[in-house]
Amino acid sequence: MRVGIVTPVVAQPPPGNAAWERDAGIDEIGRIAETADRLGYHHVTCSEHVAVPAEAAEQRGGAYWDPLATFGYLAARTSRVRLATQILVLGYHHPLAIAKRYGTLDRVSGGRLTLGLGVGSLEEEFDLLGAPFAGRGARADDALAALRASLGRRMPEYHGAHYDYSGLVVEPHAVQEHVPMWIGGRSERSLRRALAADGWVPFGLPLRTLAEMLAARDLPPGFDVVLAPSRPLDPIGDPDAAGTALARLREAGATIAGVRFVSRSAEHYCEQLAALRELSGTYDLVFGEEQ
Known part of the structure; x- marks a missing residue:
């Protein structure tokens, strides 16, 4: 099982974020991403919300760094860790907008993009962006098919129920021939979509x-x-509990773990990254070679 991180600071839904994250900025994020990159972690994440209603922010949190801007910066400070959107809401974007913007990110990062995508559930945000909320599942399915036909192609062509285009140049585009796409969700339908x-x-x-x-x-x-x-790991303070939590993920069918850490600061977070890597042999965790 490989291990990536749910990047701190960039999303702060309660109650899982640490106190230090509230005042942290891009330098702390960059330092953590560099450490994850050096230690051979699989991926870092960044989620997407444009504007969260104040009432919803009490449950979802209100801080969400823009993934394209954040990953553009992190791409310059790292060399091999994958950049995983977790998640982009399909209904907020035309498929060619994703293919162009994130295809450019794939190019500048040297082919390290993983697109985590989802249908979305915050109706107020759909309304704000002028995106249709009703029928969003069928529209998302069409968008996924359009993305698969378009990513990594200079002249993409697609003819579907909601998206129809040809004769257009998208340059630059993704350098990966097959950009990995992960689907977020908690329903049987989301799993069918993911398959x-x-x-x-x-x-x-x-x-x-x-x-x-x-x-x-x-x-x-x-x-x-x-x-x-279900909880942040503390491989320094309680390595056995951290190992047991990861073993349970593997038993449930995980091929990749996306982890958070108990931490007091960005420096402590980086120490936790190193401590978990030290447990890799004991708990059959797969990391890239340390740089």
Whole structure:
């Protein structure tokens, strides 16, 4: 099982963020990403919300760094860690806008983009952006097909129910021939959608439920299941609990763990990254070679 991080600071939903994150900025984010890159972690993440209603922010949090700007900066400070949107809301964008903007990110990062995508659930944000909320699932399915036909192509062509285009040049475009796409969600429908992509990033479900859902499906070769422990890990203070939490993810079907850490500062966070890597041999965790 590989290990990536749910990047601190860039999203701060309660109650999981540490106190130091509230005043942290891009330098702390960059330092953590550099450390993850050097230690061979699989990916860092950044989520997307444009504007969260004040009432919803009490549950979802209000701080969400823009993934394109954030990853553009982190791409220059790292060399191999993957940059995973977790998640972009498909209904907020035309597929060619994603193909162009994030294809450019794939190019400037040397082919390190992973697109985490989802249908979205915040109706007020859809309304703000002038995006239709009703029928968003069918529109998202069409957008996924359009993206698969368009990413990495100079002259993409697609003809679907909601998106139809040809004869257009998208330059620059992604350098990966096949940009990995992970689907976020917690329903059977999200898993079905993910099976047409490259991976599933579920949330808010018990591990037993996740294991049952995965066992009922014929997963294709190379399909990624990205699961997160229910609580932040503390490999310095309680390495056994950290290892046990990751073992439970593997037993439930995870191929990649997306982890958070107990931390008092950015420096302490980087120390936790190193401590977890030290446990890799004991708990069969896969990291890239340390640089």
